[in-house]
Amino acid sequence: MTVLGAVFLPQLPPERLRAVATAADAAGLQELWLWEDCFEQGALAGAAAALAWTERLHVGIGVMPAPLRNTALLAMELATLHRMFPGRVHAGVGHGVQEWMGQVGARVGSPLTLLREHVQALRALLRGEEVSTDGRYVRLDRVKLAWPPQAPVAVHAAGQGPRTLRLCGEVADGTVLVADLGPADVARSRALVEEGRAAAGTGAPHRVTAYLLAATGPGAEERLAASRRDWGIDPASGAGVAGDAHAVADAVARWAAAGADAVVLQPTADEPDPEGFVRFAAEEVRPLLG
Template structure:
């Protein structure tokens, strides 16, 4: 597959919206193809992406991810239509359920059935973006009689869904235009890709089509130990501190003992021990951390996998702005 490199803008350690815009501008100058922005409990992704769209020329923009529980499907569709207009066709919409820690603790919404809600949201958003009258009778959403009061976006932005488990990845293949993969080892990614292909087959699509974007945690610094410390700490936070979602995902990939050890230690308040429990073998098949030369080689190896269309260079949550910028530069496509 031909592979292009994206950048996954960080939500942590950012002093302002301007800082995120400047990072997107730098990524554009360095040859990155798209700037993705997550939305959790910080800045509103749509507002930030609007600022980025108006102050860049060519780089694509995208949400990775916009949670399906925090907005209605119609509002997501309206937001996507507006962003596509502002960005002059450069938007790719990434959706997903997020996780119960974020949805229940922050939005106060029952996490419910994330697969069904994601599928129905994708269905409704596609209807909204078509410009036709929306008519939908689902388990979660029952809509009838409205359509956009502005011209529908042309082209319609593709819709990806983020997923880790087998059924969720199959759903991405069946109902969406692409899959956002995260927190997967190399073997785990290859295994889940078969679920993505199966989903496309169920929808009578080309099983080798669709776009697979891998969000890959990276830190490329001359201080090798600092880089690996940041990546290891980030992995421990997700396995231990974000509920059982990521723990179970790692256990499913053959790392059950480590996943439960990290989770249990973190829950006991032993964060340092939890971080140390992630050995080098797991770290190096899950993320990229080291010197710039080491990281460039490892990212290229991920990109060479048959199941990867795009690598989105992501960053550990504890990284400082300067360390993020150094990594963006070190891993730039034109470096």
């Protein structure tokens, strides 16, 4: 069965997270995802709180900007979460929005090189290895975690362009796709990820997580149209869905058929009931999925 999740948008105040997370947990939602958009909310703090407030809910971070995160420090943070909440954490890194990276003095000359170095070193540290590397951006001298995760964990990477998607397939355990994709775009993205996996000669499982912009309830069509305009999404792309549980479940099935192993519903920024949205995903949409 396709994994189904939902996003807690960072446009909501951080103090709203507890109510949304506990509603998701009580309803049986599989995953709640957080974003680390500049300059809104820190995803690690939010993830730790959401995990502590809940019992079963898996929490994803999709994604943290690699230029903002020292690799060793991020490994320490993620290892801590994985040890405290084993099996319930999904974390990813990406290039970051280049304009934002420039605002904080973290923009790099080669985002692809940084992502490669960062993911490779991060995965090795989380495996409990001692890492020494002298890369263009990531430099570590005999770094080894005292408390690595007790079981293997996955590191996801985010991508959109062809070179980044191939890199995700080559060096990461999973790929997170952006929300402005329709089913055909998801299929093309999955194919590029598979090209990277083939180049690396890896047969290990590789999860593709795709966001799906979704609106339900009164005014759903209008809210979806407004969100498409805000995101610059061409309606002809097929990105996004508006309607009842059956309409949303049908869209999730199309995304899954296109190559998404997990589909994360993204409410519109003006969703009037975030708690109700996660309950809708868990209680009405998920039972309709095969």
